Amino acid sequence: MKIAVCVKEVPEAGSGRRIDPATKRLDRSGERAINAYDLNAVEEALRLKDADGGGEVVLISMGQDKALESVRKALAMGADRAVLISDEAAAGSDLVATSKVLAAAIKREEADLVLFGQAAEDSDGAVLWSAIAERLQLPVVSQVSELEVAGGSITAKRQTEFGYDTITSPLPAVLAVSDALNEPRYPSLKGIMSAKKKPQDVNSLADLGVDASDAGESGSRTKVLDLSPPPSRGDTLVLEDEGGSSAEQLMAFLVERKFV
Amino acid sequence: MSTLVFLEHRGDAIQKGSLGVLSKAASLDSDTSALLIGSGVAGLAEQAAKYGAAKVFVVDDASVEKPLPQPRVDVIAALVGQHGFDNVLFQGSVLAADIAGGLSARLDAGLNWGLGDLVMDGGELIGKRSALGDTILVDVAWTSTPRLGLIRPGSFEPTESPAAGAVENVSPQLQDFSSKAQITLQTTEESSGPSIEEADILVCGGRGLGAPEGFGQLEALASALGGAVASTRAVVDSGWYPYPTQIGQTGKTVAPKLYIGAGVSGAIQHKVGMQSSQVIVAINKDANAPIMTFADVAIVGDLNNVVPALTKLVQERKG
Ligand SMILES: Cc1cc2nc3c(=O)[nH]c(=O)nc-3n(C[C@H](O)[C@H](O)[C@H](O)COP(=O)(O)OP(=O)(O)OC[C@H]3O[C@@H](n4cnc5c(N)ncnc54)[C@H](O)[C@@H]3O)c2cc1C
Numbered sequence: 114m115k116i117a118v119c120v121k122e123v124p125e126a127g128s129g130r131r132i133d134p135a136t137k138r139l140d141r142s143g144e145r146a147i148n149a150y151d152l153n154a155v156e157e158a159l160r161l162k163d164a165d166g167g168g169e170v171v172l173i174s175m176g177q178d179k180a181l182e183s184v185r186k187a188l189a190m191g192a193d194r195a196v197l198i199s200d201e202a203a204a205g206s207d208l209v210a211t212s213k214v215l216a217a218a219i220k221r222e223e224a225d226l227v228l229f230g231q232a233a234e235d236s237d238g239a240v241l242w243s244a245i246a247e248r249l250q251l252p253v254v255s256q257v258s259e260l261e262v263a264g265g266s267i268t269a270k271r272q273t274e275f276g277y278d279t280i281t282s283p284l285p286a287v288l289a290v291s292d293a294l295n296e297p298r299y300p301s302l303k304g305i306m307s308a309k310k311k312p313q314d315v316n317s318l319a320d321l322g323v324d325a326s327d328a329g330e331s332g333s334r335t336k337v338l339d340l341s342p343p344p345s346r347g348d349t350l351v352l353e354d355e356g357g358s359s360a361e362q363l364m365a366f367l368v369e370r371k372f373v
Numbered sequence: 374m375s376t377l378v379f380l381e382h383r384g385d386a387i388q389k390g391s392l393g394v395l396s397k398a399a400s401l402d403s404d405t406s407a408l409l410i411g412s413g414v415a416g417l418a419e420q421a422a423k424y425g426a427a428k429v430f431v432v433d434d435a436s437v438e439k440p441l442p443q444p445r446v447d448v449i450a451a452l453v454g455q456h457g458f459d460n461v462l463f464q465g466s467v468l469a470a471d472i473a474g475g476l477s478a479r480l481d482a483g484l485n486w487g488l489g490d491l492v493m494d495g496g497e498l499i500g501k502r503s504a505l506g507d508t509i510l511v512d513v514a515w516t517s518t519p520r521l522g523l524i525r526p527g528s529f530e531p532t533e534s535p536a537a538g539a540v541e542n543v544s545p546q547l548q549d550f551s552s553k554a555q556i557t558l559q560t561t562e563e564s565s566g567p568s569i570e571e572a573d574i575l576v577c578g579g580r581g582l583g584a585p586e587g588f589g590q591l592e593a594l595a596s597a598l599g600g601a602v603a604s605t606r607a608v609v610d611s612g613w614y615p616y617p618t619q620i621g622q623t624g625k626t627v628a629p630k631l632y633i634g635a636g637v638s639g640a641i642q643h644k645v646g647m648q649s650s651q652v653i654v655a656i657n658k659d660a661n662a663p664i665m666t667f668a669d670v671a672i673v674g675d676l677n678n679v680v681p682a683l684t685k686l687v688q689e690r691k692g
């Protein structure tokens with residue numbers, strides 16, 4: 114079975130994510146990492162490939178050239194190769210533009226299954242997969258927390274605002290997985306060593322046959338007008354705990370507030 | 374300007390949040406229509422009129438009975454094609470996000486999500502959203518029509534503003550690929566026991582508990598404090614704790630006097646269900662976890678040390 118997994122590089126949580134007031138785009142100059150939720154999709158792809166006894170797991174990403182550094186973590190986990198779409202003209206792409214570019218890259222792969230993480234930590238959109246499924250004209254199921262693949266179709270369980278749905282669909286299909294689906298493996302030392310040698314293609318928009326005007330800001334249909342600080346919420350009392358040492362202070366706080 | 378609001382329903386009730394979006398839209402644009410899609414939904418049109426829909430489109434058909442996104446993309450795309458709506462708005466939900474994403478690609482229409490407010494500025498629609506884990510407020514707009522918007526759950530209360538509510542029935546024309554995914558089972562889990570919505574003190578456990586057994590220590594703390602135990606989606610979906618105890622977008626919305634999160638990261642979908650708690654205490658070994666930015670007391674440490682120690686102190690004091 115051939116599985117394409119969409120993975121994104123995001124600014125690291127600890128590095129203070131910010132939007133650059135000048136460009137009104139996310140500042141991607143600091144520490145970066147692969148979007149943690151995408152590792153659940155990578156893990157699932159690896160398990161499905163194993164269970165199937167063969168096939169290929171291809172990572173697809175759109176981002177800066179240096180995004181390959183983050184994508185390599187998924188190669189180290191065991192994915193077979195990576196395709197990075199990197200082009201100056203694609204910077205600042207919104208959902209319309211991103212889905213157009215990524216759909217073109219995914220289409221070339223003719224995968225049986227296209228997997229996504231549950232959301233990108235920097236955008237929190239949780240909308241890309243359905244845009245891609247639409248462009249590929251494939252069925253889509255999101256928030257998958259249990260998955261079975263057999264006989265050319267999938268059965269997925271997912272939680273919604275009302276409880277649980279069980280959904281079936283024939284392959285090929287587009288799925289977004291929940292972070293409860295599995296526990297992503299840690300790359301082994303051997304995996305890390307071999308990751309560098311695995312095929313990693315960096316493609317431009319022209320390589321994909323996507324017109325530059327369909328990407329980046331010219332291909333986008335939304336814009337950011339203004340940035341402002343959020344209303345302040347009052348101070349956080351931070352307690353560093355050492356073996357339960359903070360319990361006394363927390364207790365004092367709870368007593369003072371009359372919770373105990 | 375004209376606006377279409379998608380109304381999500383379950384059984385014979387329209388979601389309160391959807392009606393909130395409808396009232397808001399009607400307050401900004403008198404030419405606001407509502408859309409109901411499902412099987413046996415015709416009777417719900419009256420409610421839509423009460424909250425400001427000048428017109429209600431009703432798609433009542435067995436082929437769109439189950440809450441799947443792709444058939445709804447087909448229906449809405451056709452309506453936009455026929456009536457040229459400038460805005461199409463949704464209350465954010467699992468279903469609505471998937472519809473809006475698909476529609477964005479179908480129509481090459483801009484989608485802004487997570488909107489906490491909508492305002493008109495010189496005839497232009499502007500959305501307000503908080504981004505990057507609520508660390509910044511962003512004003513967003515669209516560069517073409519239709520403008521698609523997903524409203525953050527709980528942003529608008531429904532307010533009655535009766536409108537004509539003329540009903541127009543529409544029959545669905547579905548694409549081949551839109552009907553491939555099928556819902557074979559829908560289940561709900563009702564809670565037995567006291568509801569987490571009623572407790573003044575909630576002790577919430579997340580994946581940081583490490584195993585289902587981890588909930589034992591939270592139950593001990595909750596019982597010492599006279600509170601109840603709640604949970605995150607990650608632990609519910611992993612089968613560690615029952616769904617009726619889940620807080621968040623797809624769980625319950627709670628507003629206790631005290632919320633203690635142990636091993637909870639505080640993802641935005643969890644936060645929307647508990648941000649109205651009066652006092653928030655977080656115990657997390659990661660100082661960078663999102664919950665640490667909105668907690669009143671943030672303990673950086675191992676819950677397996679903090680929780681038992683605190684439980685002991687509370688028990689001692691209560692005697
Ligand atoms: C459409 C949609 C709807 C969703 N609806 C909901 C919802 O209703 N409710 C909900 O909760 N989530 C919901 N989610 C999921 C949400 O995005 C998060 O994935 C989820 O809340 C994470 O749960 P968690 O905090 O238990 O796990 P994690 O995010 O894995 O966090 C575990 C935390 O525990 C900490 N930790 C680990 N070990 C220890 C230790 N020994 N001591 C102290 N701390 C420790 C870690 O540092 C980490 O911060 C939804 C997601 C989507 C996309």
Ligand SMILES: Nc1ncnc2c1ncn2[C@@H]1O[C@H](COP(=O)(O)O)[C@@H](O)[C@H]1O
Pocket residue numbers: 119120121122148150151154173174175176211215228229230231232233234236237238239240241242
């Ligand atoms: N630039 C990108 N390149 C590859 N995959 C992406 C990109 N952006 C988002 N994704 C995928 O889409 C999912 C949802 O993203 P979003 O809709 O932005 O929250 C992520 O978990 C990734 O799997």
